[in-house]
Amino acid sequence: MKKFPYIILTFLLCWTTACKKLDTLPPSIISDQDVFSSAAGVTAYMARMYSELPIEDFRYSPERGLNMFWIISPTSATTGEALSRDQNGSMQENTGLSTWSDSYRTIRDANYFSENIGKYAGNFTNDQVNNWLGEARFIRAATYFALVKRYGGVPLVDKVLKYPEQSIEELKIPRNSEEKIYDFIGTDLDYAYANLPETNQVGRANKYVAAGFKSRAMLYAGTVAKYNQISLVDGSGNRLCGIPVAKAVTYFKAAYDAAALLDGKYSLYKKAWAAGDKNAQYLNYVNMFFDASSPENIFVRQYHYPESVHGYDAYNVPRQLMGANGYSSEVNPTLDFVELFDGFPKNADGTIKTTTGGKYDLYTNTMDIFANAEPRLRATVVLPGDVMKGVSIEIRRGIYTGPSAGGISPLLPAGSTAHYPTDNIVQSANASQTPYKLPNGTTMNPAGLSGYFTGDGTNSVSGFSIRKYIVPDKPTSEVLENRSDQTWIELRYAEVLLNRAEAAVELNSLGQSDKSYLQDAFTQINQIRERAGADLLTGTTDLTINVVRKERKKELGFENKQYWDMRRWRVADKEQNSTIYRTLMPFYSANDGKYFFDARLDERNSRYTFDVRWYYEQIPQDEIQKSQNLIQNPGY
Structure with missing residues (x-):
């Protein structure tokens, strides 16, 4: 009887150091029959494959890779969504990571299952076997997508490679074309859709998960076909990097059709939503990321303390909510991200309006400027002075003590990256602050409890903090590394609607008229904007690809999607060309008793x-x- 190593499904948690990867216990050598002859054995095998899926979740960053605990170089700090003390520039993934080899190990597991489960089919119903084969194809497709979006064309391995039955030369499989890999992914996901059940256990694929992933992968392929300018062709004429532009329509239609398969199967989360009630809309959006029964969740990765955990809260809470590990404020949304939203004063160029007639506008409270902001913004970003866990989050750059009669002029010239002058500004180097006595006799910490600190990075370096995915009621005693266990939502219905809308607008731009693509995109975008509490689009005239992309950035912000969107749109080199992102620094004017x-x-x-x-x-x-x-990719 054939033996095959199966890794036991017990994870070795690295309690002593948070910077190590999750690893598995040494493999136990057991027989195929032990695994494939019972539903329990198959479930264990499937669980291992799902645990290996290359999902960019709480334990991912380009610097540190997949399944890494110590995420202090956050993905959003490479895209312009956020600033971080530990990630100060754009980057490709760390080339020392094991994404390539780990992915092919998962592909081998999927191939091995597909080739061997049939030998034990008599132990199960036809539906069981077909469902499991559908899952194996889904896992293989999702893993190939992780490879192709990184490397372009890769070796296509659709069966178990066997040594020494096959020679070393036979095992040295060359790269296939990027186009062929996407076609292979599409075929696998079609097979998965046809064979998977309508429902499955949480964290496992059903037929609509396969369709949703197909909408994502085919949209990626379509945008590469349309916008990519890089080409690499091997000696046999296979285009390893790049897809013929003529295939763009094919892929966009595949993405659109796949997204449409989810109609009526999922819906946007609106359990606490109420029309015209900004606070209800804000709370609804916050709650969406923690409700296990959400009708929006399509595919998730579950965590559960203590056996499977991450450190998202510990790394990202505002400084004043910091836990005992001493981490906080890794993800600080940029003003550039905040300005994507509506509902606060803006200049003609779309930037936030903070002055009138060359003098700063004054506010009684820091939240006053955002009083009418889109609820989705408040649910995504902690704005200066907004409440989290029952306390006002104090974010302040300093106290201005200079004259204010006739107004306060800008502290620095436009476009300056200089530090603020020390004259007339009281600042704090760190959280150990000396309270400043105000003219009315009260005292105030210059930087508030969450910064900005001039000599300490554990604070809000942008003037904002992150709210999305921070557990609203997690006690400070549990804000620790390896102590968070909220579920990661890898695919939700809002993304599927955005995939559909983007594919529709692209098809319309490419002259496709077999369906009312622009009207359909208008409908999908307005569904999302209504739930967000944003102003609805009034017609299709202004519905451009940039409008759809902007909506995607807002809705999927800080979900590790923009990192890949910027790449597939081929805009990263244009958006990031010696780019310095913007911040919003609140000051308290001592003489006015107001903020600017x-x-x-x-x-x-x-x-x-x-x-x-x-x-x-x-x-x-x-x-x-x-x-x-x-063959290596161009430029390396």
């Missing part, structure tokens, strides 16, 4: 430049050394 805001470039002068080579990442050099049939 200074919108400025990041005073740390962190510049973001995206290298066009990174649209296709470097294939690990050790993989090329193993097989000279692998």
